[in-house]
Amino acid sequence: MAQFTGRHALITGGGRGIGAAIASALRATGARVTIVGRTEEALRQTVAAGDADEFAVCDVTDGEAVARAFGEAAGRGGAIDLLVNNAGGAFSAPFQRTTTADVRAMLDLNLMSCVHTAHAVLPGMVDRRYGRIVNVASTAALKGYPYVSAYVAAKHAVLGLTRALALETARSGVTVNAVCPGFTDTDLVARSVDEIVAKTGRTAEAARAELTAGNPQGRLVNRTEVAAAVLFLCGPGAGAITGVALPVAGGEV
Structure with a gap:
């Protein structure tokens, strides 16, 4: 139950839903947990409930804001060992009513947030020869859904980034994986x-x-089931698992 003692975990989108469940699961198994998000009240409530140690208000689509918030979090809680990219969101419209601005917004929120956070943590992880990055993608990274083309495209891109980073870091002690929840x-x-x-x-x-x-x-799917998959991929027994997309979807994919 203390497999993450001494590890500092940071979860984006950690104030509610899947992110809060992941934060609670990691803290229950010994990690020091920092949660990041845009809504201060939700973050405060999660910390007050005992599901995280501290929080930072940050827009993860802003690379400079991410670098600043992550640096401050590392200064308070120690180097970030475990990164869970849970921040994301969906936009629904037929493709012919989906604008280029809509697509860019989905890419910024779902993909570029992972790019910014990886830039912030990977150098230190590689130097220390240890790290876990888990991107919370979606079954939309593995299949198509109608009326959410921008979201599907962004989540497919997250999976491509996951696989590429996994290969680049394969000999560094860092693993990069994705979990793909269904609804x-x-x-x-x-x-x-x-x-x-x-x-x-x-x-x-x-x-x-x-x-x-x-x-x-x-x-x-229950959010605690997604958290359990993240816990496994962050754990010491998953050191040989990298570049995978783990569906948590009841057999949908």
């Missing part, structure tokens, strides 16, 4: 349900049924 019981999915209801007039139950129809288990 998970989070605020993001709740908002998706609300959007389906608003656009189609269907009931919330029918909207949730539509989202879970692709999962052979017929349910939403």
